[in-house]
Amino acid sequence: MKKPPIIAGWLINRLSVYRNKYLMSDDLDEEYRDTYSREGKLKADLWYWRQCLHALKFYIDLIIPRSTMMFKNYLKIALRIIKRKKGYSFINIAGLSVGMACFILIMLYVRYELSYDDFHENKDRIFRVITHQPGNFYLDSDYFCVTWAPLADVLMNEYPEVDYAAKTTFWTSYSLLIKDGKKSYKNGLYADENFINVLSFNWLYGLRETALAEPNSIVIDRETAEYYFGENNPIGESINIDGGSEYEVTGVFDNVPENSHLKFNFLLPFFTQFSESDREEKMASWGNNSYWTYILLKEGTIPEEFEKKIQSIPDRYLNQQANQNLILILQPLRDIHFQSGYNFDTTEIVDKKFIYLFSSIAILVLMIAYINYINLSIAGASGRAKEIGIRKVAGARQGQLFRQFNSEFILFSMISVVIGMTAVYIALPYFSSFVEKEIGFDFIDRWKFFLGICGFSLLSGILCGSYPALFLAAFKPVNIIKGAFTHQLKRKKLRGIFVVTQFCISIILIVCGITVYKQLDFIKNRDIGYNREQVMTFRVRDDGITKNIKVFKEELLQYPKIIDLTVSQNLPTSIINGGIARFKDDNGEDRFIYAHEGVVDYNFLDVYEIELIEGRNFNEKSGTDANRTILVNEAFVKEVKPDNIIGKIVTSYRRDEEVIGIIKDFNYQSMHLGIRPLILKLQPYSVFRVSIRIGSDNIPETINYIKRTYDKYSTNHPFDYSFVDDSFNRLYKFEQKLGAIFACFSFLAIFIAGLGLFGLSKSVTETRIKEIGIRKTLGATMRSIIQLLSKEFTGFLLISNIIAFPAAYLGMNRWLDNFAYRIDLGVWIFIASAAISLMIALITVSYQVIKTALANPVESLRYE
Amino acid sequence: MYELSRNEELILLSIWRLKDDAYGVAIRRNVMEYTKRELHYGSLYNTLEILNRKGYVRLEKGEPGETRGARRKIFYHLTEEGRKALKYVQELQRSAWADIPEQAFKKRVIK
Numbered sequence: 021m022k023k024p025p026i027i028a029g030w031l032i033n034r035l036s037v038y039r040n041k042y043l044m045s046d047d048l049d050e051e052y053r054d055t056y057s058r059e060g061k062l063k064a065d066l067w068y069w070r071q072c073l074h075a076l077k078f079y080i081d082l083i084i085p086r087s088t089m090m091f092k093n094y095l096k097i098a099l100r101i102i103k104r105k106k107g108y109s110f111i112n113i114a115g116l117s118v119g120m121a122c123f124i125l126i127m128l129y130v131r132y133e134l135s136y137d138d139f140h141e142n143k144d145r146i147f148r149v150i151t152h153q154p155g156n157f158y159l160d161s162d163y164f165c166v167t168w169a170p171l172a173d174v175l176m177n178e179y180p181e182v183d184y185a186a187k188t189t190f191w192t193s194y195s196l197l198i199k200d201g202k203k204s205y206k207n208g209l210y211a212d213e214n215f216i217n218v219l220s221f222n223w224l225y226g227l228r229e230t231a232l233a234e235p236n237s238i239v240i241d242r243e244t245a246e247y248y249f250g251e252n253n254p255i256g257e258s259i260n261i262d263g264g265s266e267y268e269v270t271g272v273f274d275n276v277p278e279n280s281h282l283k284f285n286f287l288l289p290f291f292t293q294f295s296e297s298d299r300e301e302k303m304a305s306w307g308n309n310s311y312w313t314y315i316l317l318k319e320g321t322i323p324e325e326f327e328k329k330i331q332s333i334p335d336r337y338l339n340q341q342a343n344q345n346l347i348l349i350l351q352p353l354r355d356i357h358f359q360s361g362y363n364f365d366t367t368e369i370v371d372k373k374f375i376y377l378f379s380s381i382a383i384l385v386l387m388i389a390y391i392n393y394i395n396l397s398i399a400g401a402s403g404r405a406k407e408i409g410i411r412k413v414a415g416a417r418q419g420q421l422f423r424q425f426n427s428e429f430i431l432f433s434m435i436s437v438v439i440g441m442t443a444v445y446i447a448l449p450y451f452s453s454f455v456e457k458e459i460g461f462d463f464i465d466r467w468k469f470f471l472g473i474c475g476f477s478l479l480s481g482i483l484c485g486s487y488p489a490l491f492l493a494a495f496k497p498v499n500i501i502k503g504a505f506t507h508q509l510k511r512k513k514l515r516g517i518f519v520v521t522q523f524c525i526s527i528i529l530i531v532c533g534i535t536v537y538k539q540l541d542f543i544k545n546r547d548i549g550y551n552r553e554q555v556m557t558f559r560v561r562d563d564g565i566t567k568n569i570k571v572f573k574e575e576l577l578q579y580p581k582i583i584d585l586t587v588s589q590n591l592p593t594s595i596i597n598g599g600i601a602r603f604k605d606d607n608g609e610d611r612f613i614y615a616h617e618g619v620v621d622y623n624f625l626d627v628y629e630i631e632l633i634e635g636r637n638f639n640e641k642s643g644t645d646a647n648r649t650i651l652v653n654e655a656f657v658k659e660v661k662p663d664n665i666i667g668k669i670v671t672s673y674r675r676d677e678e679v680i681g682i683i684k685d686f687n688y689q690s691m692h693l694g695i696r697p698l699i700l701k702l703q704p705y706s707v708f709r710v711s712i713r714i715g716s717d718n719i720p721e722t723i724n725y726i727k728r729t730y731d732k733y734s735t736n737h738p739f740d741y742s743f744v745d746d747s748f749n750r751l752y753k754f755e756q757k758l759g760a761i762f763a764c765f766s767f768l769a770i771f772i773a774g775l776g777l778f779g780l781s782k783s784v785t786e787t788r789i790k791e792i793g794i795r796k797t798l799g800a801t802m803r804s805i806i807q808l809l810s811k812e813f814t815g816f817l818l819i820s821n822i823i824a825f826p827a828a829y830l831g832m833n834r835w836l837d838n839f840a841y842r843i844d845l846g847v848w849i850f851i852a853s854a855a856i857s858l859m860i861a862l863i864t865v866s867y868q869v870i871k872t873a874l875a876n877p878v879e880s881l882r883y884e
Numbered sequence: 885m886y887e888l889s890r891n892e893e894l895i896l897l898s899i900w901r902l903k904d905d906a907y908g909v910a911i912r913r914n915v916m917e918y919t920k921r922e923l924h925y926g927s928l929y930n931t932l933e934i935l936n937r938k939g940y941v942r943l944e945k946g947e948p949g950e951t952r953g954a955r956r957k958i959f960y961h962l963t964e965e966g967r968k969a970l971k972y973v974q975e976l977q978r979s980a981w982a983d984i985p986e987q988a989f990k991k992r993v994i995k
Contacts, residue, residue: 041958
């Protein structure tokens with residue numbers, strides 16, 4: 021028996037007119053068999069599929085009569101429907117608005133992130149030169165964004181493919197600018213003259229070409245210019261930096277846009293970062309890579325080929341030791357914002373995977389909302405049956421009914437779009453501050469974007485809305501009056517799939533949310549080896565403080581609420597610097613170990629309550645400790661494995677220092693990383709940061725006292741402090757946001773899934789009203805009826821859980837691998853999410869179920 | 885008044901030609917003999933629907949066939965109106981093309 025392809029056959033059977041009136045499947049089958057015998061199965065199948073797809077197209081043409089006259093009527097009817105069926109309309113519009121709002125919001129964000137650095141004129145030809153040093157791992161990566169100072173000139177002079185090459189420092193300096201008594205902190209970058217030729221920043225005043233040529237020039241942005249000079253042209257004026265030298269303003273540029281990976285308020289000529297004596301040497305040195313190099317390739321240059329060409333540079337210029345398989349890579353400008361995992365990169369990297377994740381969530385939410393609409397409409401069909409029957413009897417054709425139901429949906433959509441947009445408009449400021457990006461709702465600029473979004477959502481909506489519209493329009497009046505349509509509504513499989521999907525997604529989101537929350541909680545409460553609470557800290561840049569540090573300390577310590585004070589280079593939340601230390605072990609051999617280094621004073625361990633395991637702390641009274649002794653942590657000892665490390669000499673940065681004690685390991689980096697060997701050096705007057713442990717009561721007063729003391733000695737820099745536990749929290753900012761996002765989306769997903777389940781339960785209970793009535797009259801208890809009705813949903817729930825758990829488990833495991841310290845994904849989490857989903861399902865279903873179970877059997881059986 | 889689209893015309897002609905044997909598959913095959921391109925079922929049924937609405941064609945369920953399972957085939961018959969329409973179109977064709985010679989649209993060969 022030659023059978024045509026089943027799926028295509030199913031498709032045709034959805035087209036009621038063709039099927040019933042013209043018996044299309046019969047015609048098709050006959051020809052199929054002929055084709056099969058003449059040309060074989062493959063050709064026959066292909067032919068069949070073609071016929072089916074074309075049939076779909078023609079069916080739509082048949083169903084949609086070409087007149088547009090009826091639209092006003094349809095609109096009127098649609099409005100009346102909304103008034104009549106308030107519950108149904110409200111649920112639908114609510115669901116659609118939520119879906120729409122999420123979609124728009126997320127797309128705005130995605131668009132913003134994708135637009136990073138797109139304002140540069142020649143963006144496709146701009147590259148950043150980075151290096152890959154296989155095997156040389158620093159902070160878990162062997163890619164480095166920093167290169168050497170002479171590289172830019174070499175590229176520009178020796179290679180005709182390079183139009184311009186520029187270099188900048190990889191750090192911006194947060195400096196105090198002073199003019200006529202006005203002070204403010206601004207971010208500045210050291211850049212060479214070609215910087216402006218490679219990257220495009222709008223120039224407002226001054227000559228671009230020469231602006232960064234002279235030493236002591238400064239180029240400022242519009243915001244700075246307006247702050248210090250008002251409306252006047254600031255060219256030629258002078259500004260003081262950090263109470264040091266005066267700089268002459270040689271140019272003004274427009275504020276750097278938000279979507280730029282480089283953010284700065286002013287530029288200084290590159291070579292001025294070096295003092296005059298060192299300048300030439302440092303500029304030509306291939307021994308130090310602390311700079312970003314950008315190049316603009318000539319038009320027509322093929323980047324891959326050029327990249328191969330420049331591999332000769334390290335061989336020619338670097339000495340043997342540095343040039344261990346060093347590879348130069350051209351990183352396209354537009355990729356910079358998205359490629360994470362490079363050392364010495366900018367801070368605002370957003371992994372593209374995150375963007376994809378977000379976009380998928382957006383589309384998913386929208387689709388779920390539409391699926392809900394389909395479910396709800398079909399569920400509500402039994403209520404519309406009479407209406408449809410009467411309309412058909414009164415002469416409405418199927419096409420007209422199709423258009424009527426479609427216009428209902430279009431009306432819903434339009435209302436939801438309006439509500440959704442309003443919601444986005446209101447929520448946007450909060451959303452912006454949440455993701456810490458400036459996302460604007462500028463209609464005028466981005467009208468194409470908004471048109472696209474609205475178009476997409478409406479179009480996909482109409483597509484989805486066609487299914488229920490077709491379904492409803494195809495009701496036969498005869499069947500409606502007979503009451504025989506109910507069997508159509510019992511088609512549970514498809515809708516069951518929808519509900520299972522929705523709950524699956526919700527459960528996954530719940531599991532993720534709980535996991536992230538628990539992980540964060542774990543991190544916060546874990547013993548990190550030091551006490552970060554009640555310690556406030558501030559940077560010291562001011563000469564006044566540095567020179568008077570002893571007196572400053574004494575005055576502060578006099579205050580009763582101030583418990584202890586330490587002066588150091590680092591906070592224990594992040595000690596990043598490190599280097600190779602040399603160590604002579606028991607056999608007299610030299611061992612080399614990479615260790616991080618912190619620079620502290622005598623009170624560091626006390627202030628942060630870090631435990632000393634062996635040996636002794638730095639001691640002021642001994643008088644000889646400074647610059648000669650160090651403390652090491654357990655990890656250091658473990659790696660070196662000597663018998664007794666106390667008393668041994670460790671050499672780093674050409675200085676010999678004696679180990680006098682071992683401290684307990686503490687997490688001096690974020691808990692993404694494990695604890696590595698650490699050396700604490702004693703340089704009591706290396707004043708960079710002051711950390712003060714204060715008493716817990718009346719903190720504002722204490723801070724005030726500190727401020728007054730500070731102001732007494734400072735000459736320029738204003739008092740600017742923070743609390744160490746805030747710095748700590750900021751390390752996990754991303755995870756906190758992630759948690760919040762999951763919480764939010766779980767809520768949304770549950771909301772929408774709840775709606776879906778509500779609709780489904782409504783339809784199922786409505787079709788079984790008669791059955792329930794009969795059961796009641798035969799004596800069934802409320803309880804048994806509730807059990808009977810709920811049975812179907814528990815099945816769905818079970819399936820959702822079973823599917824969701826492995827997926828969530830795998831996903832969360834991978835995410836937790838990012839942390840060196842992580843929780844175990846216990847059974848408890850899954851039980852909790854299953855319980856939550858069960859609860860939600862129960863709440864939504866029970867309303868319908870109880871209503872039906874309470875229904876008077878007289879009512880339901882009356883028309884039998 | 886009785887004007888027909890090309891599709892309608894071809895299908896009506898096929899129905900006339902096939903006499904009592906005019907059902908879906910047959911009509912389609914017949915039309916394709918003349919047009920040499922694919923007439924999709926969707927297009928066929930749409931046209932039949934329009935012809936039905938205009939009253940040119942009448943649907944009739946035939947005897948239960950042998951090969952098609954117990955279901956009855958649907959046969960299409962020309963109605964009186966349909967006959968009139970065909971006649972009108974035939975006349976229209978003849979008169980509109982009467983004064984155009986057979987060589988009119990052939991390529992000219994320059995001697």
